[in-house]
Amino acid sequence: MTGTLLRQDDPVRHPEDQTAPVRTKRAWTLWLLTLLVPGGAQIVAGNKRLGRAALTVTMTCWALILVALVLLLVQRSWLISLVAHPTFQLIGGIVLAALALGWLAIFLNTLSIIHPGLLAPGMKVIVTVAVLLGVVATTGSLGYGSYVLFKGRAALSGIFASGPPIDAVDGRYNILVMGGDAGSDRVGLRPDSSAVWSIDAASGRAAVISIPRNLQNVPFPTDSPMHKVYPDGYSCGDECIFNSIYPIVEEKHKNLYPGVSDPGAQATMEAASQVTGLKVKSYVVVDMGGFRELIDAMGGVNITAGGWVPYNTKKPWPGTNLKTHWFSPGKKHFTGNQALWYARSRDFTTDYHRIRRQQCLQQAMINQFTPQNLLTNFTQIMDTGKQIIHTNLPQGQLGDFVNLADKSRKNPFLRLTLGAPDFGIPGKKFSTYPDYDQIHDRVKTLVATATDEGAKKAKADKESKAAASPKSSSKSSKSSKSSDGENESKLKNGEAAVPTKQPNGEPITEKYLVQLELNGQNSTIESIVQNNDACSAG
Structure with missing residues (x-):
């Protein structure tokens, strides 16, 4: 019961x-x-x-x-x-x-x-x-x-590599980022894009110093194995340019770097130290052949383009053999293919134009590497990243650099190109005959600004100069038509205004640019695209 x-x-x-x-x-x-x-x-x-x-x-x-x-x-x-x-x-x-x-x-x-x-x-x-x-x-x-x-x-x-953490130098992490193709017809990788990222360890403020691929007379530090091979600098004419250091070491001087997993990257990093005057202790190598997949895995990137940028596709315009297409100015959300085209384009412009677009793209990628994006697309990013990226940064220090990247997103990168327009116009060939003392002075000034204290001082100086300058008075100017020769000279010196309208007053369009190329009016196209390196992330 x-x-x-x-x-x-x-x-x-x-x-x-x-x-x-x-x-x-x-x-x-x-x-x-x-x-x-x-x-x-x-x-x-x-x-x-x-x-x-x-x-x-x-x-x-x-x-x-x-x-x-x-x-x-x-x-x-x-x-x-x-x-x-x-x-x-x-x-x-x-x-x-x-x-x-x-x-x-x-x-x-x-x-x-x-x-x-x-x-x-x-x-x-x-x-x-x-x-x-x-x-x-x-x-x-x-x-x-x-x-x-x-x-x-x-x-x-x-x-990532194994091993102990890499210490900051003078409060900064200096990292050489290289991008290029490692195709079957190449010995090693030829880095067509190279930049030293100098990141303040405290604030995450970053300065990006882009090294032109055709930089000549590159010196090596005295403690570099390559200094014994080239004691007076990497100087043998047009063949001895910065982006050939990597493949030449892989092909002829691997034995100088016993136990080093990537001798070409190590030697290029050493050269970058001497070029910039910064102690570069880390490198990141990106195989651009898989770059598009990484961008797609991240969900694309956002860029604000300042000018028209050409790119070529396999599909010609109807009734022609012309395959040139154009990115218009304005806000863009690029897929992997589009980002690669945007970063590599140099038709009608120079290497220096694409260097500055690559700088914008690099910051756009940093902006995309948010914790939310990493979690959402983690497996795709890991799959592609393992195929196209390698570095000597230790895996145990990854968290530190993720935190730095998070801080870096809060401020725009300070940028410097070791060539035109930061060191004169292309015609002066600064990259062929570089002044390394001048480079070191400019780099030193730049990285000093890429700190919280330096940024405040730069802002205060700018405001002080603006307050001290008299208000600009309106001035009348006589308009006159320049000859084609005069205008071309001004364009080369960056003095001529960028055309924004067709002769009939209508806005410039892709169709108009295509017709100009079909007509052989390349000089007109060059005047229109001279500012296609103007861009920003986001």
Whole structure:
């Protein structure tokens, strides 16, 4: 009698004598407990020992989540560094996999506690399906998280180096970023794009010093193995230019760098140190052959273009053999292909124009590397990144550089090109006959400004000069038509205004530019596109 009463008074543990609605309510309660508080169903209706163990794990996980949320608010940089560490990724992947299996076991145990056979036929199916969906939502999510951590760890180990952290020099991290093609017809990679990123370790403010690929008479530091080969600088005419250092070392001087994984990159980094006067201790090499895939994996990039930029496609214009197309000025969201065209175009312009567009694109990419974007597109970014990027930056320091990138997004990059227009006009051939003392002075001034204190001082100086200058008075000027020769001379010196309208007064269009090229009016096109290096990220 007492046993019967106990069974009737405890419908959660003994549903046999309960009505169908009570059994249904009980089933959904146990399902919800397992979904939200794993172990709760076992505490109230099953194996209490199992329930207490599961509940302990559950409470521990919630406590860790709360700690992570607090760290996200007060020590975000430390949290990112922790998550990016390879040891954490290994342990985290194992823990998530174990939690996934544990939650699966708890759900299966809950299903047995529910006793589906006691439910009405229709409800039996619904509850069983609900349990399966719960398994997919919980175990599947944890399993995917484990997969992401393991995949990220494997991919990052293929991109980054092992070893101790790289220290900042005079409060800055100086990193040589190289991009080029490593095709089957080339020995190593020929970096058509090279830039030293000098990043303030405290504020993340960055200065980007672009090194033209045709820079000549490049010196090597005295402690570089290449200094013994070229004690008077890398000087042998037009063949000895900056972007040929990489392949020449790979082809002829690998033996000078025993134990170095990428001798070409190491030698180029050493040359960049001597060129800029900065101690460059890190390099990042990007194979531009896979660049488009990385941009697509990031979801594209945003650029504000200042002028018309040409690019070539396989499809000619109807009725012609002309394959030139044009990016118009204005805000653009570029796919991988479009970004590559935009970065590489130099038709009707010079190498220096595309260098400055590449600088804009680099900042646009930094802007895209937000934590949200990385999480959303993590697997695609890891897949493409491992194929096209390698660096001597240590993986254990990845979190530090993610934090720096996050800080860098808050301010525009300061930019300097070691050639035109920052060092005269193209006709003066500064890259052929560089003045390295002058370069070092300009670089030193630039990086001094790329700090919080330097930025404040530069702003104050600018405001002071503006206040001291007399207001500009309106001046009348006589308009006169220049001859074609005079206008061409002004264009070369960057003095002529950029045309924005056709002779009939209508705005310039892609169709108009195509017709100009068909007519052979290349000088007119050159005058229109002379400002196509004007751009910004976003």
